[in-house]
Amino acid sequence: MGKNDMPRSVDIAVIGGGLVGGAIAYGLARGGRDVALLDEGDVAYRASRGNFGLVWVQGKGLGLVSYGAWTQLSARRWPEFARLLGEDTGIDVSLEQRGGFHICLSATELEHRVSTLRRLLDQPGFERYRFDVLDRAAIAARLPGIGAEVVGATFTTLDGHLNPLRLLRALHAGFLGHGGKYLPQCKVERVQPEAKGFVLTSGAATLRSAKIVLAAGLGNASLAPQAGLHAPVRPQRGQIIVLERVRRFLDYPIATVRQTDEGTVMIGDSQEEAGFDETVGTAVLATLASRALRIFPALADVRVNRTWAALRVMSPDGFPVYDQSRTFPGAFVVTCHSGVTLAAAHALELAPRIAAGELGSDVRAFSSERFHVQNAA
Amino acid sequence: MFKMLPEVAGSGAALLNVTIDGRRHAAREGDSVAATLFAAGLPSCRTTPVTGVPRGPYCMMGVCFDCLVVIDGRPNQQGCMVRVRDGMVIERQQGARLVPGVVEVQ
Numbered sequence: 001m002g003k004n005d006m007p008r009s010v011d012i013a014v015i016g017g018g019l020v021g022g023a024i025a026y027g028l029a030r031g032g033r034d035v036a037l038l039d040e041g042d043v044a045y046r047a048s049r050g051n052f053g054l055v056w057v058q059g060k061g062l063g064l065v066s067y068g069a070w071t072q073l074s075a076r077r078w079p080e081f082a083r084l085l086g087e088d089t090g091i092d093v094s095l096e097q098r099g100g101f102h103i104c105l106s107a108t109e110l111e112h113r114v115s116t117l118r119r120l121l122d123q124p125g126f127e128r129y130r131f132d133v134l135d136r137a138a139i140a141a142r143l144p145g146i147g148a149e150v151v152g153a154t155f156t157t158l159d160g161h162l163n164p165l166r167l168l169r170a171l172h173a174g175f176l177g178h179g180g181k182y183l184p185q186c187k188v189e190r191v192q193p194e195a196k197g198f199v200l201t202s203g204a205a206t207l208r209s210a211k212i213v214l215a216a217g218l219g220n221a222s223l224a225p226q227a228g229l230h231a232p233v234r235p236q237r238g239q240i241i242v243l244e245r246v247r248r249f250l251d252y253p254i255a256t257v258r259q260t261d262e263g264t265v266m267i268g269d270s271q272e273e274a275g276f277d278e279t280v281g282t283a284v285l286a287t288l289a290s291r292a293l294r295i296f297p298a299l300a301d302v303r304v305n306r307t308w309a310a311l312r313v314m315s316p317d318g319f320p321v322y323d324q325s326r327t328f329p330g331a332f333v334v335t336c337h338s339g340v341t342l343a344a345a346h347a348l349e350l351a352p353r354i355a356a357g358e359l360g361s362d363v364r365a366f367s368s369e370r371f372h373v374q375n376a377a
Numbered sequence: 378m379f380k381m382l383p384e385v386a387g388s389g390a391a392l393l394n395v396t397i398d399g400r401r402h403a404a405r406e407g408d409s410v411a412a413t414l415f416a417a418g419l420p421s422c423r424t425t426p427v428t429g430v431p432r433g434p435y436c437m438m439g440v441c442f443d444c445l446v447v448i449d450g451r452p453n454q455q456g457c458m459v460r461v462r463d464g465m466v467i468e469r470q471q472g473a474r475l476v477p478g479v480v481e482v483q
Contacts, residue, residue: 144480247473249479298477301477
């Protein structure tokens with residue numbers, strides 16, 4: 001915050017410049033609010049720079065029906081959101097949303113998958129959507145080159161994918177275009193509530209803000225308590241394999257394999273409890289690769305260009321945490337591990353609600369109150 | 378565009394036969410595929426996968442990956458890192474490679 005153009009105070013300060021903070025800050029600035037976006041430097045853990053890029057609905061919400069509804073709301077608003085970002089910034093996030101596959105490699109896997117989706121949709125109050133169970137022939141008609149071990153798949157039309165790096169850039173560009181103040185190298189160390197708002201401290205600099213939104217990913221765990229909030233998030237490592245660019249052969253994303261708009265093939269979806277360790281390991285990479293090869297055997301001839309690992313921001317039950325502080329109203333926390341899928345909801349739905357000061361009943365279940373021992377007993 | 382240095386041209390290295398995009402060319406033993414392309418008067422060796430613009434060998438030491446060509450049917454080979462061999466079939470690469478045996482979708 002050492003910059004000369006550093007404001008002394010703003011209406012709303014968003015802490016964290018990843019996909020979650022970026023989407024909320026963009027939504028707030030689009031709504032004409034006076035917003036600062038405080039971002040850490042390149043040393044930050046950046047789930048937003050390591051993610052897979054799926055807009056994904058199928059399978060989400062088992063155990064919390066409002067997460068299913070919220071995910072669907074965001075997915076439904078994605079086409080409009082992508083258009084808005086394009087108009088605002090000229091950046092095409094390459095959204096393709098014509099459905100996605102979850103591939104099963106044995107009859108047991110397929111049976112398990114179908115029963116899980118049925119249980120998900122049969123939950124009382126669940127906003128139901130259609131999913132198709134496809135046999136080999138139906139899959140092969142849409143996914144040329146599938147291997148002999150592919151026995152079936154589930155498919156939902158709301159699923160899709162996009163270019164997550166371009167999304168991050170578009171959110172920042174859109175935010176700036178609407179007059180937002182972007183403050184890089186501004187890791188917030190301290191949040192102090194005062195009579196009318198909050199004082200944020202980063203190094204020697206301070207910023208006053210009437211409202212604050214904690215969207216600092218894994219950093220929320222330590223920031224939240226300072227504003228009377230609770231965000232017990234932990235890192236969960238995901239590893240990704242990136243192959244050479246190839247001519248387009250894959251017209252739909254699969255939960256574990258997708259081909260980007262520029263031809264690159266990505267393989268991912270591992271989940272490990274590894275603390276703050278962003279290194280890759282051959283054991284997990286080999287598992288990812290072997291499964292991808294069972295789905296598309298011809299990829300054996302395509303070389304690996306690079307691999308990386310990134311840390312998901314995971315809550316104890318895997319669902320988002322959205323809350324407004326009861327002790328210090330005006331302080332909000334927003335965290336989730338689906339920064340791409342939920343970006344449309346964050347910018348178009350959540351940001352206006354934050355500006356209005358009320359998160360709304362449809363996301364009440366995302367309150368951290370669910371983690372309190374009394375509630376769990 | 379590129380010319381061989383006189384001392385290299387007169388060094389007496391053995392001449393090999395290769396084909397580049399189906400046409401026969403002479404190559405010097407010991408040269409890389411990328412140097413062979415230059416010697417054949419072909420500064421561009423491929424077009425890029427995303428925007429389709431031409432690219433040619435640049436760093437000549439295995440770093441930039443701009444010299445990718447198809448060698449004996451294998452796509453995305455670094456021309457500067459492969460020594461030319463007699464009878465080698467070299468093709469300049471157009472855009473991204475194919476996944477073998479899988480239909481390209483439009």
